[in-house]
Amino acid sequence: MEARIVTLLAFFAILNCCYTLHNGKVVVCNYETKAHLREGQGKFDLAALEPALQYCTHLIYGYAAIKEDTLKLVPLNEQFDVIRDNYRHVTNLKVKYPNLKVILSVGGNEDVTGEGAEKNLKYRQVLESSAHRLAFINSAHTLVKGFGFDGIDLAWEFPETKPKKIKTGFGKFWSSVKKTFSGETVIDEKAEEHRDQFTSLIRELKTAFKPDNFLITLTVLPNVNSTVYYDPRGLAPYVDFVTLQAFDFYTPQRNPKLADFPAPLYDLIDRRPDENVDAWIKYWLNNGFPVNKLILGIPTYGRTWKLDEDAKVDSVPPEGLDGAGAPGPLTKDAGILSYPEVCLKIRGGTGNVSPSGYRKIPDATNKKGFYAYKLPDGEKNEEGVWIAYEDPQTAASKGAYVKSKGLAGIALDDLTLDDFRGVCSDNKYAILKAAVAAL
Ligand SMILES: *[C@@H]1O[C@H](CO)[C@@H](O)[C@H](O)[C@H]1NC(C)=O
16 A cells, blocks of 8 residues: 555656656756846846746756865856845746756856866866865755755866867868878876766765755766767766757867858768767767767857858858857857847848848758858958858757657757847747757
8 A cells, every 4th residue: 555655656756847848858948147248139137038938847057167276166156146146036936937947057168267288177176086076066065955956067178179170271171181180189198087087976976966856967068079078877877867069069269260060960971970969979878878868959059250252162161261250249259149140140032142141051951950151242341251050940850850869858058049039030939949849
């Protein structure tokens, strides 16, 4: 009799849990709090956030930081997070959205210190002794519990892979790149130790979080090589899920002379074999990670490169690139545009050319992604631009991929760069909704 009641209770506990929305899939919504600093239509406050929440099972608060001297977890922006109480305002949203889990994320390429070999060294130092790990874990527990979060996400800032370099001018560079740079340069001599210590950190974190049932999730950042830093089988028992940010293989900052589709689903000719979504997913699945804990990240922005006078754009990769494109009017960062910034440039027009002169290149395969470009116009003194971007259609392809592979769900990166005001159409959060609908 008692056993039956326990079973029944467990059954209801599962029903109540977060994993029942959207066909049983997890929808992780990343929220970059720095977007409150943007101006005008780009400003992202809690009123802008709310319309997204009915679609999200998890809201990830970006970001917390590691303090260099103590290696403890601390707020990234004390003034905004704590003094202006944004932590509390966000975790209090659970009153209105009782199924929502709110998770505090550490790292995410927003907590950056040092340069060269010292860049983000503290992320490796935390791992290197059990005393350091303990200091980090205790401070994480205090922060999560103290502000009412449901758990922690580790978007750990491991060293990135070295970007491809172009030695020859353009022309036959793509094939020469392949030959010259397929050998990896060592980026972290203690990589193997760091990988094992990271698994220890997660195991110890699990022990500390268990009494409160706090969630532990991981986000693998773009250009962090999973085969180097993550042991899927070893991590599996201790994490609730892992999000793979399998995009940004080429960025104008890392690759000023080389551009590509934003996040191709499958292997394309002449790329490194792990520069696509499917290769990342396969690495995790083939190395003992459960499919029902694996989540695919979907970007909500475009990357832009400047085009020179003699650019050749009839194929991908294009030739004649010259670093990051001009900042967008809302996001004001070189080389990146939010989805609404992209759509305002490319929408409308006839024959695939928008009124502002961008030619849109469709992708009949639904596997590569979209790009659009505008050649430089010397007379009007206008810069040429090449944009690789995600939009509702490419996000839906990724949602469909997740469904067909039986993965746990998707993670939007991030809400603040989606069309949260509905300027592209009257549809707020078009990318989020399209991806969710495909699940
Ligand atoms: C990732 O590391 C593996 C070796 O573990 C290497 O073969 C591969 O080329 C690396 N990928 C990138 C993009 O650097």
